[in-house]
Amino acid sequence: MRISVQTARFDPAAELAQFGGPHAGAIVTFTGIVRDDTGTMQALELEHYPGMTEAAMTRIAEEASARWSLSDVLVIHRVGRLAVGEPIMMVATAARHRQAAFAAAEFMMDYLKSRAPFWKKQIGPEGAHWIAAKSTDEEALNRW
Amino acid sequence: MTEVVYFAWVRERIGLPRESIETTALTVADLVAELRAREPRYDAAFADVSALRVALDQQLSDFSAPLAGVHEIAFFPPMTGG
Numbered sequence: 001m002r003i004s005v006q007t008a009r010f011d012p013a014a015e016l017a018q019f020g021g022p023h024a025g026a027i028v029t030f031t032g033i034v035r036d037d038t039g040t041m042q043a044l045e046l047e048h049y050p051g052m053t054e055a056a057m058t059r060i061a062e063e064a065s066a067r068w069s070l071s072d073v074l075v076i077h078r079v080g081r082l083a084v085g086e087p088i089m090m091v092a093t094a095a096r097h098r099q100a101a102f103a104a105a106e107f108m109m110d111y112l113k114s115r116a117p118f119w120k121k122q123i124g125p126e127g128a129h130w131i132a133a134k135s136t137d138e139e140a141l142n143r144w
Numbered sequence: 145m146t147e148v149v150y151f152a153w154v155r156e157r158i159g160l161p162r163e164s165i166e167t168t169a170l171t172v173a174d175l176v177a178e179l180r181a182r183e184p185r186y187d188a189a190f191a192d193v194s195a196l197r198v199a200l201d202q203q204l205s206d207f208s209a210p211l212a213g214v215h216e217i218a219f220f221p222p223m224t225g226g
Contacts, residue, residue: 089225113226119224132222
């Protein structure tokens, strides 16, 4: 298991080279990319709660690991100032079969969205504004 | 002394990331009432607590929770990770 909160850019391919464990039959990965919905976004700024962030990420990864018997799990989440097109976060899950690997990855994404203390701020030509949480993010947790 | 920490727009509205306070508040809601009475910037930040979340010693909690034994209280908007 590897959990990382970092400002540095990461390389998803390099991360996967070391990932999986000896009994993996399926690996699912998700990489989130900074996207620009408005066409004018200059950067995305991510704030977090040091200490609580790592604890929340670890708890989410441990729960996924136990529930879907994962042989390996990886969560990387960046903080600080990010440019459009850069990777913002990555989740990888390794299990014996694909159903477990897919479900565990979706579970972790849903929980990371609204239970890990990160906040996104969009920087544009007219200034900056905090991105609001969506009610669908909270509802997504109900399926687990 | 209790540490109170603020994140995202709560931090910006109040104008500082953390402060040490002396309080006799029994619950989070009592502390919010105390802070709101201090200055307009606190009053504005806590005007709608349904738009806020609270963590006690880095564990998500709620506004009716007791503060006995708590060292660090954090206020922030709903999280937007991922």
